[in-house]
Amino acid sequence: MSKTSPQPPSAEANGVSVIYTQAHSSGLQQVPQLVPVSPAGGGKAVPPSRQGKKSSFVDRNSDEYRQRRERNNMAVKKSRLKSKQKAQDTLQRVNQLKEENERLEAKIKLLTKELSVLKDLFLEHAHNLADNVQPVGTEPPTANPDSSGQ
Template sequence: MSRPSQLKLTTTDHNGVSVIQSQAHASSSSSLPAAVAGLQQVPQLVPTNPSAGGGKALPPSKMKKPPADKDSEEYRQRRERNNLAVKKSRMRSKQKAMDTQQRVNELKEENERLEAKIKLLSKELSVLKDLFLEHAHNLADNVQPATRYAPGAHCVCV
């Protein structure tokens, strides 16, 4: 039984990757069936630049896409979807800015109300302090001071 010879072909695909294809040829004295004796392709991916090392594959967003024909239906649809997305994004941004401005206005109004309340309560506190102090002075004026006697002195009460 003879061993089939292999022929390796190297081609480069559209992504710049070399593809090695093996073709096995059966000799005439081979015992392989005729269907198997035909071409047999085994694709293998090999980097085109062997010194580049085993780098990471690029994500789809980073891969270069061929420029689309500006007259094509696909391009027009992509542009339309993009325009709608941009419009929606700008509307959301405007709405967020308006909501923020409304919240700022509400907080300013609340702050003014609270400051007015502070002024009112401060005036009330001042009035109450004055009333308290006036009442305390009136009490002090109505109370006679107690006389002190020397130790051992006797007091005659009438």
């Protein structure tokens, strides 16, 4: 938690005033913070990420600039190639999965037909067995020589 100290801001220089804040609640250390001051008294503060950057002119003919541009161009090419390769790999994987899916669907059809044929054979066999089996307690008519014609 930072609290603004009761000290008045220091003198303004280049449109920036310094405000002292306490870094810790114990109040042992004061840390200056730069706050932009506009003529109207308000305004937007500069983001911390932009405060440390130089806004000086860059010489486009300098060796440092050309080296930075070359490194950046190489990084961009590398990034684009990597992205392109990833897209190609993904497309190849999609095609492989489609082919595998087609093979598996064909196998499902074949196995379904085989199952249907086996079910029909089983049911036919079970029906034939049921016709040949006599219920318990009934005897089949046999030719008995003793009981014939008397």
